Amino acid sequence: MLVALLLPFLCLLSPAGAGKLLVIPMEGSHWLSMRKVLVELSKRGHEIVVVAPDSTLLIDSSDFYKTKTYPVPFKKEDMEEHIHSTAARCFSQEPFLVRFWKVLGDYRKSGAMFQASCKSLLYNQELMKYIGDSHFDVIFTDPVSPCGQIIALHFSIPSVFFLRMVPCAIDVHAAQSPDPPSYIPRMFSVYTDHMTFSERVKNFLIALSESFSCSIAYAPFEELASEFLQKPVTMTELLSHGSVWLKRIDFVFEYPMPVMPSMVFIGGIHCGQKKPLSQEFEAMVNASGEHGVVVFSLGSMVSEIPMKKAMEIAEALGTVPQTVLWRYTGKAPPNLPKNVKLVKWLPQNDLLAHPKTRAFITHGGSHGVYEGICNAVPMVLMPLFGDQMDNAKRVESRGAGLTLNILEMTSNDISTALKAVINDKKYKENIQRLSDLHLDRPIHPLDLAVHWVEFVMRHKGAPHLRPAAHDLNWVQYHSLDVIAFLAAVVLLAFFISFKCCLCCCRRCFCKKGRTRKAAKAKSH
């Protein structure tokens, strides 16, 4: 059996041959976990070229890959400013409709920036010529922006997607995965997989509205793709050509739902490789004594919190005996208690992995939540935007944390929630159970991701995983034409039987009538 035991090893250590990858990534935390896969692929001898806009925020150069940038019609500062204003909107106390309108504007602006970036790439003749001449074996891309897939289709290069999800479940539809709204809560619904009747009604309506709202949101991309590929394409059609979907999800955190064979689950890929803490952080953690520490970060997008809110938070943090390490770049609140240490940056995963860490206050971004699960740290969640409300609900529904409404929470709410997750054993037990399940896997997600990228390179795609559903239209897929045909046959059969019966009856009665008349006539 040693051979069988060695197989995963042999398979990973001896790639069939080094290949060439073109990477078209997304910004932010998406890039950070994708980068881990690139480093691993590079170590295995593959040549990697990352293509990114020149105004990129996080996408860096490295010895592991070559980075090629292209000019875009906005500056890095514009992007930073846009991100900060979007984040600041989360703390706005303006009326709901005003906020909703402004948030919609923010999303539109984000979309316009991504589309402009994509257009700049597609019409950058030099870069496109380089891509065409380079004969890449695979395009490794984040499908939240379909730019990579447009290029994949243009040059007929197989693609591997790296994502958690695409808004409006476009990823699910593009992979032909069924997603009954009866038990799969939609994004932004903030429901669990067990819904009441009224929740199911709302979830159904959200599912219905998704196709409209997303077709509006992605319309500029669809226009651009149709123009560039010279044939009309929708976002779903574009993404339906992906060979393999590397999905950063795990069913410890996500609700179990139907999936497709082309989907590979690599949730928690970025977590688990713990490095020792720097002297500065090690000292802070050790100084916390028996009470340990609380890690607090609202993510890299939030640089500042309104002072009133910051003071409320600071007041609450002072009520626990733990040392709180708060990642915060804004102005320090004047009432900052002694047990709270403000830091400009913190090694989140390494701190969460420390045995002295008692709780994690997070905005509920999926990366942070997976780090919390991976390291079994109970959470207090303060979701801000996007999928964070849904993530918070998932953690809370599993009894592994408590959620606070960032706009409405008081100092007392924060204090109560924090004390609960630290002192009530059930939160630690639940997150430990989730963590045990999450980490008990036959192969590390990073190795799985590397395998499937190489698989697509070796076999020039994965056509054997492509379901025949792609060749059916909506009516055919749901067998509506078959049902209509069978209904017509049944109705016709009934109609003919009815007519026959009627005819028989008539003949019978006519005969009787005639016989009776004849009899009457005779008797007269």
Added chain:
Amino acid sequence: MLVALLLPFLCLLSPAGAGKLLVIPMEGSHWLSMRKVLVELSKRGHEIVVVAPDSTLLIDSSDFYKTKTYPVPFKKEDMEEHIHSTAARCFSQEPFLVRFWKVLGDYRKSGAMFQASCKSLLYNQELMKYIGDSHFDVIFTDPVSPCGQIIALHFSIPSVFFLRMVPCAIDVHAAQSPDPPSYIPRMFSVYTDHMTFSERVKNFLIALSESFSCSIAYAPFEELASEFLQKPVTMTELLSHGSVWLKRIDFVFEYPMPVMPSMVFIGGIHCGQKKPLSQEFEAMVNASGEHGVVVFSLGSMVSEIPMKKAMEIAEALGTVPQTVLWRYTGKAPPNLPKNVKLVKWLPQNDLLAHPKTRAFITHGGSHGVYEGICNAVPMVLMPLFGDQMDNAKRVESRGAGLTLNILEMTSNDISTALKAVINDKKYKENIQRLSDLHLDRPIHPLDLAVHWVEFVMRHKGAPHLRPAAHDLNWVQYHSLDVIAFLAAVVLLAFFISFKCCLCCCRRCFCKKGRTRKAAKAKSH
């Protein structure tokens, strides 16, 4: 990265602790591949108890597991006789309806035998007391007979299923996996995943009929389970409680379709561990010269073929220059050519793995087909019964073999097909492509199976993989109540709007009418 690379290894080499497995297997080839998993689990220190009827055909004793038998109301000879008469029916030239009726009788008899065996186990007080007292961590069972799952529910032991499929897609429904009949061909349909309209109609009708036909076929089991568990249960309900489904399928061979997170795919688990050939077979293969050999086996169930058919086959085999190794226990046909060697048994996988093997003549049992794919040997398929017709269609649709109708094939047909798969390069190229895809996996299926059995033992099940769909009824799952409610709301809104309009119009017209009347009255 070495840690990440080592993880699968560490995970496999250091189980959390040895556990106790109760195994309730199925007969035949099902048992042979299940046995491989048991041997591996035993090597990892687990205590394994196999429970089987005393009239078992293949389930043996071993150093790797303890076997406990129970008396059943039929003998081993009865079972052998039943299998042989079922197999012989495949060659019967009787009219279709007569054959169909007899085959139905055979299936009924098989069902009755399994049910009788199950009843004997469930009401064997001594054995049931032993199971109850032994505190097993998991029940590892083949769900084609739900006996293991009945015991699992009775003693609240988590269960792991080991199967390729359950008739009528009961496994698919029990796991809550969607299976649209528009592109998923039903068992016995002999369709591919690309169907014409008329094929889709037939496939839809087969899917419709399955629920009726299988509820009749499994009715005795459902009755037995309901009586034993003292609550009414269906076969689907019974199997819905399985923790993990280890499915012996691979999408190189099966058509891609929606699956569930609780399904783990271990197709080809029994294949790939090649042992050197015995002296006898090595000599035969070496003597074949440059032309190589053809491996021919119709499986262990077929012991004899009608002499006329055997002579036709023998005649055809004489037309190829290859040496044919034919596994056949019946009377040798008098026209047996020199290049055909009859053997009572042959090491199928090891022979297929030999580089001199040119083709494989098989009945299309899934085990044999996976061995053919695994070793990249093109096939001539002579399906006999069960899923073999569908398997043959799958191989043929991928251009990796040719199918013959065992009743209608002539000597010439066999010869032509055999020569084609040997000499036409496309068959070898296609099977080689399938083989390359099949063997390119991140972890060996045997290690995957071992991991998931141990996972269920470690975590006392896998509740995080259980979809919430289990808690919905058919109407709720398909959102029919939600659609009806929304339709009612829309209709009511229309009705009220219509009534309001009508009311307004009436008032308007009445007023005008009255005004006009008043005006007329004045003018008079």
